[in-house]
Amino acid sequence: MEKIAIIEKSFDKDIAKVVSKEELEQIKIKYLGRKGEIARLSKTFGSLSISQKKDFGRKLNELKKHIEADVSTKERSLKGAVSKTEAIDITAPGSEFPEGHLHPVTQFLEKATSVFQTMGFEIYESPEVEKAFYNFDAINVPKDHPARDSWDTFYVDDNRTLDDDDKLLLRTHTSNAQVRAMADRKPPVRVIVPGKCFRNEATDASHETTFYQLEGFVIDEGISVSDLIGALTHFAKKMFGNDVKTRFRPHYYPFTEPSIDMDISCFFCKGKGCSFCKKSGWIEVMPCGMIHPNVLKNMNVDSDKYSGFAFGFGIDRLTMLYYGIEDMRLIHSGDLRFINQF
Ligand SMILES: [Zn+2]
CATH class of the missing domain: 1.20.58 (Methane Monooxygenase Hydroxylase; Chain G, domain 1)
Known part of the structure; x- marks a missing residue:
């Protein structure tokens, strides 16, 4: 009870x-x-x-x-009283919206662009759909060069009625900008051209049909190979660290004379040799060279008075090297599990 x-x-x-x-x-x-x-x-x-x-x-x-x-x-x-769960607490902190970030290739491209800007380079944009003339002839690529083969180049449909030089294609490199940029510029010039390029290739771990390049050139009186070495070494140190060493080897490209390949010391093993640099201690990063007199002529630049150097590199490839990405196809996959690691 x-x-x-x-x-x-x-x-x-x-x-x-x-x-x-x-x-x-x-x-x-x-x-x-x-x-x-x-x-x-x-x-x-x-x-x-x-x-x-x-x-x-x-x-x-x-x-x-x-x-x-x-x-x-x-x-x-x-009844009519507001329950605790329904009530709005105006003092509570707001919930965060998920926020995206720049793609690793964009991050790398922006970093590279800003290094050249500090050296006084101007940014120039050229068309992605281009006439064969600007993509090949203007930069001294002969008519019978294998790169013109349709296996390497995407031609735009219904090109048959056009003359060879006017045929439209998706640019295979950013070098199409060289002659275009000089149409309304006079030396001295310092120009970089970042942009998307296209090649008709089978994709694998190191090839993609779409990729980014950064092209650049300098034209002035008395420009020599030592200017090229100085500028590109400065770029390499800014991008990969002050202890990076550079090496310049002779090569052949139709648009430069002499043509050079720039290597940097492997930033993984610091030049000692590892699997990444195939035990050589060096990584090949950039074709470059002194602009060929024929190309200067196409730019309407007096090659007796002026000289210049040009360089270009694949942004995707350098991004892969920089971050140690092994498969290029991941870069354009749009897979968030990949992208969110950067
Ligand atoms: Zn190494």
Whole structure:
């Protein structure tokens, strides 16, 4: 009997404190639930004598009715009150929106571009759909050069009626800008051309049909190979660190004379030799050279008075080297698991 009185007192205390729907729900479970106080009291019923049972049953029933009545009164008074979960806490910090970031190739391209800008280079943009003349002839690529083969170059449809020089194609390098940029410029010039290029190739770990290049050239009086070496060594140190060494080897390209390949010391093994640099300690990064007099002529530049150097490199390839990415196809995959690592 005292138990019933104790529960009643405890309930009266609890219900007085209730100010929300959630709290009321807890009270209902505590007293009226399947394992609640009323249910527990009912279980003691069996152990009572017949006379006790009558009295106990009545009191228990009264308590249950009392609790139910108070709960429904409270329910009515809370109706219209805003529940805690629905309420807006205007002091709570806002939730963050997911934010994207620049693609690793864009990050690398921007870094490279800014290094050249600090050296006084201007940025020039040239068309991605280009006439064969600017893509090949203007930069001294002969008519029979294998790069003109349709396996390497994407030609734009319905080209058959056009003359060879006017045929439209997707530029295979950013060198198409050289003669274009010089149409409305006079030496001295320092120009870089970052942009997208296209080649009709089968894709594999180191080849893609679409890739980025950065091309650049300098034309002025008295420009020599030592200017080329100075500028490109400065670039390499800014991009890959001050302890990077450069090496310049003779090579052949139709648009430069002499033609050069620039290597940098492997930034993984610091030139000691590792699997990345095929044990040589050097990584080939950039074809370059002194602009061929024929190209200067196509630029309407007097090759007796002026000289210049040109260079170009694949942004995707250098990005891969820089970050140690092994498969070029990942770069344009758009796979967030890859992109979010940068
Ligand atoms: Zn190495």
